[in-house]
Amino acid sequence: MSRNNKIAPQLSNFDIRLLRVFRTVVECGGFSAAEVELNITRSAISISMSDLEERLGMRLCQRGRAGFSLTEEGKLVYQASQQLMTSLEDFRSKVNFIHEHLTGELNIGITDNLVTIEHMKISHALKALKEKGPDVEIQIRMIPPNEIERSILDGGLHVGVVPNIRTLPGLQYTELYNEESLLYCGKEHELFDIPEEEITEQLIQQHDAVAPAYAQSAQTRCHYQNLKTSATATDREGVALLILTGSYIGYLPTHYAKRWIQDGKMRALNPEQYNFVTQYRTVTRKCNRHNMVLDTFLRDVHKENYV
Structure with a gap:
């Protein structure tokens, strides 16, 4: 067998698999005993050993009637394979540690x-x-x-x-969730106690409304077109403050307005008609x-x- 062969600079999965077979054969003391451990046939083990010897360019063991024994080269390769497997396991443990102990x-x-x-x-x-x-x-x-x-x-x-x-x-961009918004008025507003069936589009248009000063989608902006906008707010808290004065109507997300609805300080106006959904995304x-x-x-x- 030629000694000019050299293992590839980068070990492949195939090389590592052959080395695992070799280690098992050595630790079991022969091909026959390794069959159970590896759960493959003796002929498959023999082929793997021959492939490894060919790739390394050296004979690793003697097998025959005299029994199984390692050559001097085989002993050195076995020691090197132990170091390799230990390093691989150490690498695996460190990567798992990183996964479990995030930093940054x-x-x-x-x-x-x-x-x-x-x-x-x-x-x-x-x-x-x-x-x-x-x-x-x-x-x-x-x-x-x-x-x-x-x-x-x-x-x-x-x-x-x-x-x-x-x-x-x-x-x-990746979709995260949808947010529903309704049109609200405060407890002091004259629309607060009017029955829902009497709240017409014409009545809504007669009352001052607050609109957001921040960017909105075209679909959302259309819901403000028919309102009598006389105030703006740069955020939702500002919109809520103006609604709670009792002087303005305005749109708020249902989850944000929920606290004031429960306290009887706001009501939704004709929610079947005055509503829209905003999609939120991660970016x-x-x-x-x-x-x-x-x-x-x-x-x-x-x-x-x-x-």
Whole structure:
């Protein structure tokens, strides 16, 4: 057998499989005893041994009537294979440790007032991330959608949660959940005690309304066209404040308005007609470098079993 053969610079899975067979044969003391351990036939073991010897360019063992024994080269290869398998197991353990002990930071940009949404996907995912990586540093910024997208493109944020208003090149969007909004008035408003069947479109149009000053989709903007808009607010809290004055009507997400509905401080106006749904999405940068913290958060935030 030629000694000029050299094993490839990069070990293949095939090489490692042959070495595992070789180690088992050595530790079992021969081909016959290794059959049970490996759960393959003796002929298959013999073929594997021959393949390994051919790839290494040396005879590793003597087998025949005199029994099984290692050559001097075989003893050295066996020792080297033990070191290799130990290193592989050490590598596997370290990678598993990294998976189980996340480190680093996660910078998130979120549109305001999503904390009261019933699904709580973001909260669930952040809780799961903290459990998996107690040392992970989480930074949350409550900023408008356009700033979230710009910060992700600039690298200032890892991920954002934004309404479906537009799709920018260079960013990856994934649907997260839908949010329902209704038209509300406050307890002091003259529409508050009027029966629903008497609240007509003409009556709605007679009353001052507050509209958002932040970006909205074209589909959402159309719901404000027939309102008598006389005030604007830069966020939902501002909209709620004006509705609670009793001087304005305005749209709010149902999950956000729920507290005031329960306290009898707001009511929905003709919800069958005055309603719309906003789709929220996670957004990340396309072709992002691998980030295990970000990957873990995204995997958890999009779990189907979060309700």
